[in-house]
Amino acid sequence: MFDTSFTIQKTVAFVKQTLQNAESGHDWWHILRVWNNAKLIAQTEQVDLLTVELAALLHDIADSKFHNGDEEIGPKTAGEFLKSIEVDAVVIEQVQQIIRNLSFKSSFDKPVFTSEELKVVQDADRLDAIGAIGIARAFTYGGFKNREMYNPEIALDFNLTKETYKNSTAPTINHFYEKLLLLKDLMNTETAKTIAAQRHEFMELYLEQFAAEWSGTK
Structure with a gap:
């Protein structure tokens, strides 16, 4: 009989080990929050639920931005691990598809895969990108990439591809x-929409304060 709790435990251990030296915005604690x-x-x-949990746990197991833009290394790494612990092939395929289609950059392409499980994990990941923790993660990653915090001479780009x-190497x-x-x-x-509304409002307040402090009005 397939033991779901054992599978989750093995996956947690694998993720913790793999990401032990990860950039702190994409480390085990990020994974835990998304999970x-x-x-x-x-x-x-x-x-x-098993598909949702496994995809949440493995969604950043090999993020392409830390692997020279390789968008298949994540699904491949996740698939090899899940196969090694004898997860059903159908579940593995679903998890791999979620990882492929989860990120914000995937929204630039015409959708080629969708599922209710993808929607849940995508929302879970996006929630961790906004609000107080989202602010902290943004500046952590910006510092990791040695980007400017802000530069008023670099215009916003609302037509990104x-x-x-x-x-992009734009300021945080x-x-x-x-x-x-x-x-x-x-x-x-x-x-997610309910949670996101409050976190979005917090970011807007933060940006208002940032702009006021930058200009010296507060």
Whole structure:
């Protein structure tokens, strides 16, 4: 008989080990938050919970931005691990498809895959990109990439393509307007939409304060 709890435990151990030296915006703690978000959202959705949990746990197991833009290394790594612990092939395929189609950059392409499980995990991941933690993660990654915090001489780009988004070196503040503030309206589920509204409002307040401090008016 297939032991779901054992499978989750093995996956957690694998992810912790693999990401032990990861950039702190994409480390085990990020995975844990997304996993918890996914389980919360799944409570009000008709989904296969095992698929949701495995995809949430493995969604950043080999993020392409840390692997020279290789968008297949994540699904491949996840698939090889799940096969090694004898997860059903159908579940493995679903998890791999979720990982392939989860990220914001995938929204630039015409959708080739969708599922209720993808919607849940995508919302869970996007929630961790906004709000107080989203702000912290944005500046952590910006520092990791040695990007400017803000530069008023570098204009916002509201016509990004998938390639220009992937290759952007713009300051971190630009990232808020070019991605993070857009996520609220991209949520799939009602649960995520409710949570996102409050986190979005917090980011807007933060950006107002940032602008005031930058200009010396506060």
